[in-house]
Amino acid sequence: MHKIQSFPEYQVPGAQHQDFSPYESNGGSIVAIAGEDYVVIAADTRLSSGYTIHTRKQNKLFQLSEKTVLGSTGCWCDTLALTSLVNARMQMYEHLHLKTMSTEAVAQMLSILMYNRRFFPYYVSNVLAGLDSEGKGVVYSYDPIGHCERTTYRAGGSAGTLLQPVLDNQIGGKDKDVKNKPKVPLEKAKEVAKDAFISAAERDIYTGDSVILKVITKDGITEEEVQLRKD
Amino acid sequence: MSSIGTGYDLSASQFSPDGRVYQIEYAGKAVEMSGTVIGMRGKDGIVLAVEKIVTSQLYEDDAATRIFTVDKNIGIAIAGLLADGRYIVDIARQEAANFRQQFERTIPLKQLTERVSAYVHAYTLYSAVRPFGVSVILASWDEEQGPQLYKIEPSGTSFGYFACASGKAEQQAKTEMEKLKFAEMSVEDLVQNAGKIIYQVHDELRNKDFHFEMSLISKETKGLHRLNPQPWYDQAVQAGLAAKNEDDSDNEI
Amino acid sequence: MYSHNNIFQTELWKGGPSPGQFYNFPGTNYNNSNTGGFTAPDIFGSKRSSSPITTGTSVIGVKFDGGVMIAADNLVSYGSLARYQDVQRVFKINEKTIIGAGGDFADFQSLKRSIDQKMVEDMCYQDDIDMKPKSLYNWLTRILYNRRSRINPLWLEMVVGGMQDGEPFLGHVDLRGRAYEDDVVATGFGKHFALPLVREQISNGEVLTLNQASQVLRKCMEVLYYRDCRAISKYSVAVSTAQGTIVQGPFEVNQNWALATMIKGY
Numbered sequence: 011m012h013k014i015q016s017f018p019e020y021q022v023p024g025a026q027h028q029d030f031s032p033y034e035s036n037g038g039s040i041v042a043i044a045g046e047d048y049v050v051i052a053a054d055t056r057l058s059s060g061y062t063i064h065t066r067k068q069n070k071l072f073q074l075s076e077k078t079v080l081g082s083t084g085c086w087c088d089t090l091a092l093t094s095l096v097n098a099r100m101q102m103y104e105h106l107h108l109k110t111m112s113t114e115a116v117a118q119m120l121s122i123l124m125y126n127r128r129f130f131p132y133y134v135s136n137v138l139a140g141l142d143s144e145g146k147g148v149v150y151s152y153d154p155i156g157h158c159e160r161t162t163y164r165a166g167g168s169a170g171t172l173l174q175p176v177l178d179n180q181i182g183g184k185d186k187d188v189k190n191k192p193k194v195p196l197e198k199a200k201e202v203a204k205d206a207f208i209s210a211a212e213r214d215i216y217t218g219d220s221v222i223l224k225v226i227t228k229d230g231i232t233e234e235e236v237q238l239r240k241d
Numbered sequence: 242m243s244s245i246g247t248g249y250d251l252s253a254s255q256f257s258p259d260g261r262v263y264q265i266e267y268a269g270k271a272v273e274m275s276g277t278v279i280g281m282r283g284k285d286g287i288v289l290a291v292e293k294i295v296t297s298q299l300y301e302d303d304a305a306t307r308i309f310t311v312d313k314n315i316g317i318a319i320a321g322l323l324a325d326g327r328y329i330v331d332i333a334r335q336e337a338a339n340f341r342q343q344f345e346r347t348i349p350l351k352q353l354t355e356r357v358s359a360y361v362h363a364y365t366l367y368s369a370v371r372p373f374g375v376s377v378i379l380a381s382w383d384e385e386q387g388p389q390l391y392k393i394e395p396s397g398t399s400f401g402y403f404a405c406a407s408g409k410a411e412q413q414a415k416t417e418m419e420k421l422k423f424a425e426m427s428v429e430d431l432v433q434n435a436g437k438i439i440y441q442v443h444d445e446l447r448n449k450d451f452h453f454e455m456s457l458i459s460k461e462t463k464g465l466h467r468l469n470p471q472p473w474y475d476q477a478v479q480a481g482l483a484a485k486n487e488d489d490s491d492n493e494i
Numbered sequence: 495m496y497s498h499n500n501i502f503q504t505e506l507w508k509g510g511p512s513p514g515q516f517y518n519f520p521g522t523n524y525n526n527s528n529t530g531g532f533t534a535p536d537i538f539g540s541k542r543s544s545s546p547i548t549t550g551t552s553v554i555g556v557k558f559d560g561g562v563m564i565a566a567d568n569l570v571s572y573g574s575l576a577r578y579q580d581v582q583r584v585f586k587i588n589e590k591t592i593i594g595a596g597g598d599f600a601d602f603q604s605l606k607r608s609i610d611q612k613m614v615e616d617m618c619y620q621d622d623i624d625m626k627p628k629s630l631y632n633w634l635t636r637i638l639y640n641r642r643s644r645i646n647p648l649w650l651e652m653v654v655g656g657m658q659d660g661e662p663f664l665g666h667v668d669l670r671g672r673a674y675e676d677d678v679v680a681t682g683f684g685k686h687f688a689l690p691l692v693r694e695q696i697s698n699g700e701v702l703t704l705n706q707a708s709q710v711l712r713k714c715m716e717v718l719y720y721r722d723c724r725a726i727s728k729y730s731v732a733v734s735t736a737q738g739t740i741v742q743g744p745f746e747v748n749q750n751w752a753l754a755t756m757i758k759g760y
Contacts, residue, residue, distance in 0.1 A: 030544045032642045034670055057674055062685055064666070065676040087639050087671035130643070310618045334618060338611055345607065468620045 033133045034059050037216025038070050038083030039167035041206050042139040043181055043199040044147030050196070051139035051149075052203045052223040053081045053167070054238060058216055066219035066240060073231065074100060077141045078113045079224050080120070083167035084134035084154070092132045095123060113140030117150040117158060124156030131155045135166040145228055169210035169217045176206055200225065204236050211238040254368040264372055265365050268395035271321050271374030276451065277408040277442050278307060278320040280378040280390050281418065281435055283426035286459025287380045287388035289318040290435035290477070292408070292443050295450040308456045308468055312337040312347050314381050316456045316466040320407035321375035321395070329377055333357050350381040354391040354399050362397025372396070376407035380466075382458035410442035417441065428459045429476065436477030437484040453478055546598035546649040548572055550583045551724040552684030553594035554714050555653040556692055557662040557677045558707035561735035562655035564594040565711040567718070568744050569726040576726060584732035586739045588613050588624045591656035592732035596681040597669065598649035605637070605648060627656030627734075631665040631673065639671025651681035656734045680714075683722040688714035704735075716747040 037058045042051040057068040072080045072093045080096065082089040099119060103111050111119070117138050124132055131154040138150040151164040163181045165173035178184040180202045183191050194202075200223065207221040218238045225232045249255060250263030257263060276292040291307045309317045309330040317333060319326030336356045340348035357377065365372045377393040392407065393399040403423045406414035417438045426434070435455055443451050455477055456468045549571050555564040566583040569576055584594040587609060595602040609630065616625055631654040641648050647669040655664045666679040678692040691714050696702060702710065708731065715729045730743030751757060 030642075030645065030647055030669075032645060032647075032670060034672065036672065064672075064685075065674045065679075067676065068674050085670075085672075087635075087642065087673070090635060090671065090673060091639055306620070310620055312614055313617060338614070341611065341614070342607065465617070 033085050034087070035084065035133075035168070035216075036064075036086040037168045037214075038068075039165065039169040039173065039207070039210055039214065039217045040070065040081035040083060040135070040137045041163075041165045041173060041177065041203045042081065042137045042149040042151075043163045043177070043194065043203060044139065044149045044161075045194055045196055045199055047141075047145060047147065048196050048199070048225060048227045049139045049141060049147035049149065050199045050203050050223060050225050051079050051081050051137065052207060052221050053083065054207055054211070054217045054219060054221045055235075056217060056219040057086060061215075063219075069222055071222055071224055072096075073224070074116055075110045075113075075140075076230065077226060078111075078116050079139050079226060079231065080116075081137045081139070081166070082134050085132070088132040088134050092123065092134060092136075096120060099123070112143050113138070113148060113150075114142055116140070117160070120150075120152065121156045121158040124152060124154065126156075128155050135170060137164050137166045139224075139226065141226055141228065147226070165206065167217070169214040172210055172214060173206045176209065177202070196225065196227075207236070207238055252368040253365050253370065253372055262365060262396075265396045268321075268372040268374045272376045272395065272407055273409065273411070275320040275322075275376075275408040276307070276448075277406060277410040277414055277439060278318045278376070278378055279404070279406040279414050279418070279435060279438055280318060280380050280392070280402070281404040281421075281426075281431055282380075282388040282390040282402070282423055283428060283431040284424065285382075285387070286428040286431055286457060286461070287382050287390060288428075288431045288435045288455060288457050289316055289378060289380050290439050290453070290455040291318055292410075292439045293452040293454050294448045295452055298450075302452060306454060306468070308454055310466045310468070311353070311379075312341070312466075314347060314383055314458055314464050314466055315350060315353065316380045316458060316468075318378040318380070318456075319375055320378070321373070325373045326375045326377070329357060329361070329373060329375060332360055333379075347381075347383070349386065350379055350389040350391060351401075353381075354379055354393060358393045358397050358399040360397075361393055361395065365395075365397055378405060378407065380456075380458060383464060384460075388458070410444070413442045414438050428457065428461055428473070432457065432473040432477040433480035436479070436481030440481030440485045441488060443485075453481060546601075548577065548599045549649075549724070550581075550596045550599050550602075551722055552680060552682045552688065552718055553583065553596045553651070553653045554680045554684045554688045554692070554711060555594065555655050555664050555666075555678065556702060556707050556711065557655075557664050558702040558704050560662070561657065561704065561733060562592065562662045562664050563704075563707050563711060563731055563733050564592055564653050564655050565715060565729055565731045566594045566596065567715060567725050567727075567729040569724070569728075570599045571724050574723070576724075579726055579728070580744075582730055582741065584730050584741055586732060586741050587630060587656075588616070589738045590624045590658075590734065591627045591630055591654070592734045592739050592741075593630070593655070594653040594732065596651045601648040601650050602652075605634075605650070626658050627654055627663040627665070628658050630654055630656075631663070631667065634667045635671045635673040637671075638667055638669060642670045653679055653681060655732070656739065657736055660736065662734075683718060683725070684714065687717050687721060691717065704733075712745070712747065715745075716749070719747050719749070 040053045053070040055067050057064045070083050074080055100111050133154055136152040142148045149161050149164050150158055152158050163177045165177055181194055211218040219240050220235055220237045222235050249257035253264035276294040278291050280289045289308055307319045311317050311333045317330055337348045361373050364370050372395045379391045382388045390402045391399055392405045404418040457470050457473055458466045553566040564584050568581055570578040570581045587593055649669050651668045653666055665675045667673045680688045692710050695710055718725045719727050727747045728744045732741045
């Protein structure tokens with residue numbers, strides 16, 4: 011660097027041959043809806059890049075504990091690296107403190123882990139769903155560099171922008187001019203999540219094949235799968 | 242024993258006036274205390290066998306093994322100090338891995354022997370170190386070279402053999418082996434003779450219990466060095482037990 | 495342990511990275527800090543392997559009733575030149591694991607040297623425990639992700655198969671470390687041509703027999719030979735079942751040039 015500076019007219023940034031991109035968008039969407047004593051999180055199972063579908067049965071929901079599930083989409087290799095790192099760190103926490111990480115702690119840790127790669131980010135869209143220490147449903151959503159926000163519902167991933175307004179309307183009650191937001195029953199949350207994916211599969215080519223839906227309550231986690239368009 | 246050495250045996254870097262390096266000879270004594278180890282080279286296979294003396298009933302059967310795999314088709318049997326032996330095996334594995342990395346093929350046993358014996362020899366030259374108290378028997382088999390057998394002694398000298406032995410009953414085992422025609426021996430004959438020799442040379446009066454250990458490299462093991470492979474292991478043990486019973490009944494008469 | 499690069503530590507975690515850091519692998523700088531080493535160019539910039547040189551084309555893997563099969567043709571190209579026409583691109587790793595490689599063949603050969611050394615070390619334990627396909631698959635994802643994170647990728651697309659605790663395993667890994675498992679996977683051109691042919695056969699959830707699997711692979715190799723200009727008619731197949739693993743071939747694809755009436759010599 012210093013040598014170059016002594017020859018100003020030759021000062022060039024160096025050979026910038028860069029046809030390799032470390033990033034790739036592999037698609038996939040996540041929807042999470044929290045209630046008083048439950049949280050629903052769903053993600054589709056299509057893994058693709060461009061017009062190519064790699065597999066139609068890639069689970070994108072990572073169960074981190076009895077109370078916490080992480081949905082992660084975007085650059086699949088980053089998702090794999092990030093989730094295995096989260097798992098490793100959670101195991102270390104368990105060994106050190108002899109207890110499982112709370113959802114709040116996982117949420118904070120995830121933010122830090124992602125910000126650690128501020129200048130070479132994990133290119134992922136994360137939605138973390140879980141029960142908090144009071145047993146209430148909670149959703150955290152992230153941007154690729156670790157900004158973290160606690161909410162009650164969120165759509166993320168390739169159809170995130172498509173679905174968020176739907177949730178605003180159906181779950182958030184943004185259409186109604188009310189002070190007290192309506193409480194969403196579990197069955198409605200599940201139906202909205204499923205419908206959201208059916209709609210997303212219509213318009214987003216990166217979302218489809220099937221959707222896996224996990225419901226977290228104090229009694230544990232249940233899972234169901236709904237088929238989507240496969241074209 | 243008390244008069245030997247007389248001051249010239251404290252360092253491996255010094256000769257005695259009559260031209261001996263006592264430290265090396267003492268290392269040889271360590272080998273002589275060890276259970277007997279033999280290697281035999283047949284027509285189309287090679288066998289290593291060990292009389293593993295059981296010093297305590299509390300050990301598991303496979304504890305303190307004296308036969309090691311160094312590369313796919315290379316095995317090493319150790320007589321002498323086991324800890325020294327394991328270190329030598331580690332060196333041999335490094336040499337084998339290094340050769341593999343450079344040439345992308347298994348190291349020829351001759352070259353491996355040269356490397357390891359140079360290493361063993363280096364430990365007979367300096368006052369800061371002691372020689373290895375081990376005798377190392379190296380065996381390999383492959384399609385091109387057939388069976389190969391080498392032995393390295395604590396001095397760092399090494400030779401190729403048709404059959405060789407180390408440990409307590411080296412002489413006795415060699416006497417037995419000299420009766421055999423190795424060049425045309427099949428794998429079956431080889432393992433049976435290995436069983437016979439180890440069971441015959443075992444001295445029940447001095448060491449009550451021992452564990453028979455053997456390994457084989459041949460076409461039948463797909464060219465791999467296999468420790469205690471079936472059915473050959475059982476064949477060897479049966480031949481050994483039969484030979485022992487025969488000996489015992491001879492003694493009774 | 496026995497290698498000059500320090501990836502063969504047997505002690506748990508010794509020499510390993512702190513969580514979130516990267517593992518060192520041949521070709522990577524030893525002292526890379528977390529952010530510094532990824533992109534920083536040398537004084538005149540740095541050129542890394544940003545495009546492959548000698549390449550293999552498609553690899554196809556299918557699961558069948560009781561095992562896994564991976565097929566690839568025997569060509570390694572040099573650009574558009576069909577340079578090496580008798581090269582195996584599917585391999586037996588051990589009795590449980592098989593692998594097939596497309597992409598830069600030099601990168602693969604270097605990687606395979608490391609894998610082979612791992613297998614020798616497995617044998618030195620003399621415990622008859624072999625590395626299972628999932629372990630190799632996961633190891634490869636970490637190696638490849640590590641290299642892509644240094645913008646110095648191993649230009650590979652690989653299919654890993656084998657028997658994992660009695661069940662067939664089939665996975666795909668690429669140069670970025672993107673990895674997934676499926677009943678049928680393919681790389682490169684095979685993704686477009688071969689995957690649909692196989693998926694057609696298993697669309698009703700039916701499991702292929704060994705014979706059906708080798709038939710459908712043969713068909714795939716034939717179609718690829720017709721349409722992929724970097725494919726030749728000779729291919730090999732690696733098979734893994736509970737009985738062990740074997741590489742078969744080379745085979746010739748069925749060819750029918752009856753339509754090409756003016757073309758002679760095939």
